[in-house]
Amino acid sequence: MVMCAASATRLDGTGSTRHPGSVSRRVGEHMIEAPDPPPQPIAAVLADVDGTLVTSAKVVTARAIEAIEKLHQRGVLFAITSGRPPRGMRMLIQPLEMRGPMAAFNGGIIVQPDMTIVDERPVPADIAPTVIDVIRAHGLYPWIYRGTEWYVTDPDAPHAMREAATVQFQPTVVPSYDSLLDRAVKIVGVSDDHDRVERCEAAVHQQFGTHVSASRSQPYYLDVTHPEANKGVVAERLSHYYQIPLEQIATLGDGANDVLMFRRSGLSIAMGNASEEVRRQATCVTASNDDEGFAKAVEEFILPRAVAAPVVSRPGRQ
Numbered sequence: 151m152v153m154c155a156a157s158a159t160r161l162d163g164t165g166s167t168r169h170p171g172s173v174s175r176r177v178g179e180h181m182i183e184a185p186d187p188p189p190q191p192i193a194a195v196l197a198d199v200d201g202t203l204v205t206s207a208k209v210v211t212a213r214a215i216e217a218i219e220k221l222h223q224r225g226v227l228f229a230i231t232s233g234r235p236p237r238g239m240r241m242l243i244q245p246l247e248m249r250g251p252m253a254a255f256n257g258g259i260i261v262q263p264d265m266t267i268v269d270e271r272p273v274p275a276d277i278a279p280t281v282i283d284v285i286r287a288h289g290l291y292p293w294i295y296r297g298t299e300w301y302v303t304d305p306d307a308p309h310a311m312r313e314a315a316t317v318q319f320q321p322t323v324v325p326s327y328d329s330l331l332d333r334a335v336k337i338v339g340v341s342d343d344h345d346r347v348e349r350c351e352a353a354v355h356q357q358f359g360t361h362v363s364a365s366r367s368q369p370y371y372l373d374v375t376h377p378e379a380n381k382g383v384v385a386e387r388l389s390h391y392y393q394i395p396l397e398q399i400a401t402l403g404d405g406a407n408d409v410l411m412f413r414r415s416g417l418s419i420a421m422g423n424a425s426e427e428v429r430r431q432a433t434c435v436t437a438s439n440d441d442e443g444f445a446k447a448v449e450e451f452i453l454p455r456a457v458a459a460p461v462v463s464r465p466g467r468q
Contacts, residue, residue, distance in 0.1 A: 152446050154434035190416045191457040193398040194250075195221060196385055197444065199232035199239065200316065200368075201404035202421050205440050208316060210245055217448035218246050225458025227392055229253070231384045233336070233367035233407070236261045236298050238317030251388070255295060256367070256407060258335040258379035260387065269387070270335065271376035272296075277361055278331035281374050284357060288350035290339035290372065293321065296330050303327065308340045309370060335379075339372035347372050365407035373407065382410030393460045400452050402436075402444060404428065417455075419447045 197203050204210055221228050229250035232239060236254040243252075248263040260269040273281065285292040293302045293310070300321040302310055307321075314320050324330070341347050351372050354364040363380040367373045381403070389396045397416035401408070404421035409431045412418035420432035421443045429435050434451050437443035 152434075152436050152443075152450055154451065189455055190395075190397045192226065192400045192417060192452050192455045193394045193457050193459040194227040194229065194388060194392065194400070195448070195452060196229050196231055196381075196388055196399060196401045196411060196415070198381075198403035198405065198408050199230055199234060199242070201423060201439050202402050202408075203230065203242075203439075203444055210242065211442060211445065213442050213445040214448075215245055217445040217453075220453060221448065221456065222247060222249070224453070224456040226452070226456050227388075227394065227459040229388055231257065231381050231411070233371070233373050234317055235259075235295050235300060235336075236265060237319055240265075241318060251391070253381070253384040253387075255336040256363070256365070256373060256375055256380055257384040257387070258295075258375045259298075260384070268391075270297075271379050272333045272335050273331075273337060273374060273376055274361060275332045275334075277358060278334050278337065279328075281337050281354065281358070281362065282327060282331070284353055285337070285339035285350060285372070285374075288339070288341075288353060289343065289346050290341045290350055292327070293338050293340065294327055294330060294334045295336040295338075296333050297335065301327065301330055308342065335375065337374040339374070340370060342370050344369040365405075365410075367405055367407050380410050381408055382414045385411040385414040392462055398457075402447055404439065417451065419451060 218228055227250045231253035233256050234254055236259055239252050243263045251260050251262060251268060253260045258271055259267060261267055282292050291308050293307060301324050302321045303324060305323050310321060339350055347366060351364050351366060354374060360377055362374050363377050364374045385399055396414050399415045400417040401411040401415040402419045404424040406428060409428060412431050418432040419434045419436055420429040421436060422438035436447035
């Protein structure tokens with residue numbers, strides 16, 4: 151399934167339908183159909199990694215690599231954003247010939263392909279210990295990322311083996327997180343009880359409000375980061391750094407934490423494996439990550455509108 155909202159008959163807000171390729175406008179007391187305005191060109195692409203760019207086996211397909219190479223050839227800036235740490239995205243740099251920034255921890259750290267840090271925003275140190283307490287109170291296991299390092303208190307922590315296979319490095323086992331919370335870039339609550347994770351997310355929002363950003367990167371992971379470390383802000387920073395209007399940025403994702411960047415970008419594409427709730431938030435829906443959904447989205451939705459991004463100096467540390 152590869153489709154855009156504009157390709158289907160939609161309601162015009164009055165209860166009547168309108169035809170694709172047109173928009174209803176009010177003239178006096180009447181609604182008339184007029185052609186849709188031409189779509190914005192796309193000068194940058196911001197893609198989620200797990201569930202989007204890579205398959206369930208954590209592989210980038212040859213077709214996806216070819217699609218990204220076509221973006222490079224057209225001068226389109228290609229950037230990635232993920233809940234992964236920077237070291238957990240290193241394996242993508244060479245096959246994708248990464249030139250644009252990589253936003254780790256949902257934007258908690260932004261690095262260049264050479265691992266130069268452009269921006270780093272830790273969880274506020276006065277809040278981090280209480281976040282850990284709330285996670286534990288809801289029956290989730292907490293682990294933390296500090297800088298580029300990953301810490302756990304239990305070598306057999308839930309999903310630690312899965313995470314290590316994904317990011318391709320092992321955590322450091324420590325007796326306590328107490329001395330590490332001054333620069334924790336991401337605090338993760340882990341549980342296979344997905345309802346607990348959802349309730350914990352709501353509790354974090356209720357207790358800390360706008361002092362943190364909290365979202366589920368997977369049904370079993372609750373990511374807590376700096377309030378300005380979310381994928382919506384990543385899209386805004388990409389726009390600022392490279393002088394590309396948000397309307398000319400395309401975003402691709404599959405998770406609840408991708409919706410914020412969908413709302414900021416001119417073109418948003420949900421993967422077929424995304425939940426119905428996430429798919430409803432996107433402009434377009436592509437096939438699943440295991441059915442070349444990323445490559446199909448680039449080929450069908452982005453390349454026909456592709457334009458070269460402005461040439462600007464590489465952003466330095468903020």
